[in-house]
Amino acid sequence: MNSDFRPVEAGNPKFLKKLATMGVDVHACFQCGRCSSGCPVADFFDLTVMQVVRLAAYGMEDILLQSKTIWLCAACETCATRCPNEIEIAGLMDVLRSLALKKGIAPAEPRVPKLHRSFLDSVRYWGRAYEVGMLAAYKLRSGDLACDMKLGMQMLTKGKLKLLPQGIKGKAEVRRIFAGKGKEYER
Ligand code: SF4
Ligand code: SF4
Numbered sequence: 001m002n003s004d005f006r007p008v009e010a011g012n013p014k015f016l017k018k019l020a021t022m023g024v025d026v027h028a029c030f031q032c033g034r035c036s037s038g039c040p041v042a043d044f045f046d047l048t049v050m051q052v053v054r055l056a057a058y059g060m061e062d063i064l065l066q067s068k069t070i071w072l073c074a075a076c077e078t079c080a081t082r083c084p085n086e087i088e089i090a091g092l093m094d095v096l097r098s099l100a101l102k103k104g105i106a107p108a109e110p111r112v113p114k115l116h117r118s119f120l121d122s123v124r125y126w127g128r129a130y131e132v133g134m135l136a137a138y139k140l141r142s143g144d145l146a147c148d149m150k151l152g153m154q155m156l157t158k159g160k161l162k163l164l165p166q167g168i169k170g171k172a173e174v175r176r177i178f179a180g181k182g183k184e185y186e187r
Contacts, residue, residue: 015061015099024092026057028085035079035089045069046108049079049089056092061099070096071109114141124178127168131161 019026035049036042042049047069055064064070073093080089100107107113118138122129135152139145155161168174 012059012061015056016059018099019056019092019095022088022091022095024056024088024095025085026053026087026092028087029053029057029083030085032084034082034084035087038078038082040076040078041072041074044072052092052096053087053089056096064096065100065103065105066108068108069093070100071107071112111142111144114138117141120178124175125171126165127171127174128166130165130167132163133165 029050031050031054033050035053039045039049045068047055047064047067049069052064052067052069070093073090075090075093077090080087080091083089097113101113115138118134118141119129121137122131122134126133135148139147152161156163
């Protein structure tokens, strides 16, 4: 028997409760496969989308938190749109990524959270993404200095990337939101 798979009753009830409070009803899944067949990045996943939903329904948190799939999901919502049971699969992926970080589980795709962090730092500082600064921060974090240089140069010459940052007026409000004190949190 594959040691990765345990009986259903071994699932983590706390994990299932968290999914329920987030409004992600994984038990509504009847494994039709529409989510998996529509996912644009499915070829890169180590677990299919429908496997993620089924493992979540079994409370198999450990396998999910160590998978590449949760980090490679592009949050495009195609799966949720195609799901006949309106299961919030992109939301489920969010919950799983957040849990993996909280539990200190090393991401199976370490470059992805580094890019997320660089993006969020850029938005916190400038009020919007400053792509050149964000990519420089990502390259320093990941050590992947040469990646996509040619593409970056092409985008610069075509004016698709701005060399200098362009902040927004409401930067202070954005920073308050990041600190958990913005209007978004007062509603
Ligand atoms: S589309 Fe919905 S019901 Fe069908 S397998 Fe995916 S999650 Fe389950
Ligand atoms: S949200 Fe993620 S899992 Fe769903 S279709 Fe998009 S990339 Fe695939």
